[in-house]
Amino acid sequence: MDLIQCFTIAILWTIHVTTVVGQPGTHGLCATMSYRDMRLKQQNNHHCQMLENIQHEIMYTDKNERHRKHNQIMNVLLGLETKMNMLLDEGVHQVVFRPPPEVGTFVEMDDMPVLHDCSALLKFGLTTSGVYAVTTPTGHIINVYCDMDTKDGGWIVIQRRLNAKVSFDRNWDEYRNGFGDLHTSFWMGNEYIHLFTSNKTQRVRFDMWDWEGNTAYAEYDNFKVDSEMESYRIHISGYKGDAGDAINHYHDDIGFSTADKDNDNWYGNCGKRDKAGWWFRDCSYASPNGRYHDLEDPRGYHQTSFEDGIIWYHWKPDYTYSLKRIEIKMRPSE
Numbered sequence: 601m602d603l604i605q606c607f608t609i610a611i612l613w614t615i616h617v618t619t620v621v622g623q624p625g626t627h628g629l630c631a632t633m634s635y636r637d638m639r640l641k642q643q644n645n646h647h648c649q650m651l652e653n654i655q656h657e658i659m660y661t662d663k664n665e666r667h668r669k670h671n672q673i674m675n676v677l678l679g680l681e682t683k684m685n686m687l688l689d690e691g692v693h694q695v696v697f698r699p700p701p702e703v704g705t706f707v708e709m710d711d712m713p714v715l716h717d718c719s720a721l722l723k724f725g726l727t728t729s730g731v732y733a734v735t736t737p738t739g740h741i742i743n744v745y746c747d748m749d750t751k752d753g754g755w756i757v758i759q760r761r762l763n764a765k766v767s768f769d770r771n772w773d774e775y776r777n778g779f780g781d782l783h784t785s786f787w788m789g790n791e792y793i794h795l796f797t798s799n800k801t802q803r804v805r806f807d808m809w810d811w812e813g814n815t816a817y818a819e820y821d822n823f824k825v826d827s828e829m830e831s832y833r834i835h836i837s838g839y840k841g842d843a844g845d846a847i848n849h850y851h852d853d854i855g856f857s858t859a860d861k862d863n864d865n866w867y868g869n870c871g872k873r874d875k876a877g878w879w880f881r882d883c884s885y886a887s888p889n890g891r892y893h894d895l896e897d898p899r900g901y902h903q904t905s906f907e908d909g910i911i912w913y914h915w916k917p918d919y920t921y922s923l924k925r926i927e928i929k930m931r932p933s934e
């Protein structure tokens with residue numbers, strides 16, 4: 601097996617290990633936002649670090665230095681093998697090796713795609729939804745959830761609400777950096793949304809579920825979030841879908857607000873009142889980050905106080921109707 605083959609197998613193998621072990625009930629650390637903040641020494645004890653190592657090697661290794669790096673990478677592979685055996689001992693046995701897109705050939709090093717977002721991973725042949733490492737436009741590697749199943753695939757999931765376990769009543773810094781668990785409920789982080797939408801024109805899609813078993817979606821062709829200096833101002837237009845346009849006509853071109861940073865147009869503080877961070881105006885027709893109400897809530901999901909639930913008014917024209925589930929995702933336009 602030559603070096604190119606080693607690289608290719610290593611990266612595909614590791615990505616799938618990362619995906620599989622990141623599923624609920626097995627090993628969720630990869631999926632947490634705190635993983636991004638762990639010190640290198642701590643990360644070294646975790647398989648995610650191996651993926652990062654290999655990606656760094658592939659992206660930053662000069663052609664002439666590859667042989668010098670070879671042994672180093674082989675050590676990473678040995679570590680990976682050890683980790684694999686540990687996982688197998690722990691009962692994780694769904695480890696998938698997927699050959700490169702063109703069966704029988706291996707991707708040349710110079711052609712190796714930089715895995716810069718979920719759509720690139722999809723093009724590379726990774727069709728399983730899950731947690732992956734991708735590079736931000738500024739060159740940092742972060743963990744994201746890729747939705748490969750929703751129409752067109754290759755979506756970076758920005759937000760998901762599944763239950764009330766993760767509170768979205770968070771401050772500015774938490775909304776900037778991201779919070780929650782990538783397999784359940786989370787916010788990707790305004791800074792990352794800004795970076796990805798500044799680099800390429802992105803589409804954004806809202807998928808939503810009600811309590812009666814119905815689904816709806818809203819998609820926008822143009823989605824961009826400005827920098828923190830500009831209060832993460834949103835630019836969104838080009839609606840299509842069956843949920844109704846609750847965003848473009850009302851939430852376009854407004855800064856992000858949280859309870860501790862009021863950029864809304866209301867005399868009060870929408871984020872404080874609705875216990876959420878969002879692009880509030882006066883205050884919202886869409887409020888995906890509102891408080892999660894379910895049947896366990898003593899007030900019941902259908903008895904939210906005015907506007908404080910998960911609202912999409914153009915689908916459920918009732919400010920006391922809080923949705924069962926919602927997801928927000930983006931992918932490049934082309």
Ligand SMILES: [Ca+2]
Nearest residue numbers: 864866867868
């Ligand atoms: Ca205000």
